[in-house]
Amino acid sequence: MTSLPDRLVAAVAWLEIAASPTLIGVAAGSLLAPALGGAVGVGTGAAVAGLGLIAGIRLAEKARRQTGTVAFISRIRAYPELRKFSSPMTLPDLNALPSGTRAEVLVTCCGATAWVTTLNQQFPFASAAALYEAAGRTWYNLTEADWREAFLHHPKIGDVGALREKFASTATWAAGEQGAVRKASDDTLAALTAGNAAYEAKFGYIFIVCATGKSAAEMLALLQARLPHKPATEIHIAMGEQAKITRLRLEKLLV
Secondary structure: OOOHHHHHHHHHHHHHHHHHHHHHHHHHHHHHHHHHOHHHHHHHHHHHHHHHHHHHHHHHHHHHHHOOHHHHHHHHHHOHHHHHHOOOEOHHHHHHOOHHHHHHHHOOOOOOHHHHHHHHOOOOOOOHHHHHHHHHHHHHOOOHHHHHHHHOOOOOOOOHHHHHHOOHHHHHHHHHHOHHHHHOOHHHHHHHHHHHHHHHHHHOOOOOOOOOOOOHHHHHHHHHHHOOOOHHHHHHHHHHHHHHHHHHHHHHHEO
């Protein structure tokens, strides 16, 4: 059970996240009300302020559900360059981004350059379903070299140090995906470390698994089950796991 101090800190972080859109809405409404005058001005000002409040609540709730409000605030403060990608983004928002900026967003979902470039060229999309379908189709049409490039953008399962240092741009998502590892026993973590080393030595890339919802023991069992595979078999399993990760991250990106 979360302690009372932790809950209070999370609540303060929630309010901090919600505050900015709310204050912007209130400020805009305060300017519109006297400019328009009368009942129309008051009504319009109140409506704009209300929209700011709704936007603030939606942003704070999305942060709470996906990463936790404290992690969200920590991420923004530690990595200010990511601020432009941290607010809830609708599909029209993503469609409207300049191509270069959108590429920076897409690479947080999948690190393969060819995937980012090819998918970016297909924008705009009429629906999220169309985006997800194109993302999957693009991924499965890439080469093995492209798949391996995407794998390089992930920390090893259980490698907390790499998660914080080498993969800062996707640290929040990766930390959530590997959340169960933090609860693993020392024996399980040691076995994961040994298994990761054996896997990488055999296949030439790190063990890729869609870790969301899996315990550390389950991931260890999957690693051990996949180690005997032939390289030609394992690369297709790994790229299928990457496809799952990419889909989940695209879904988290959009509201």
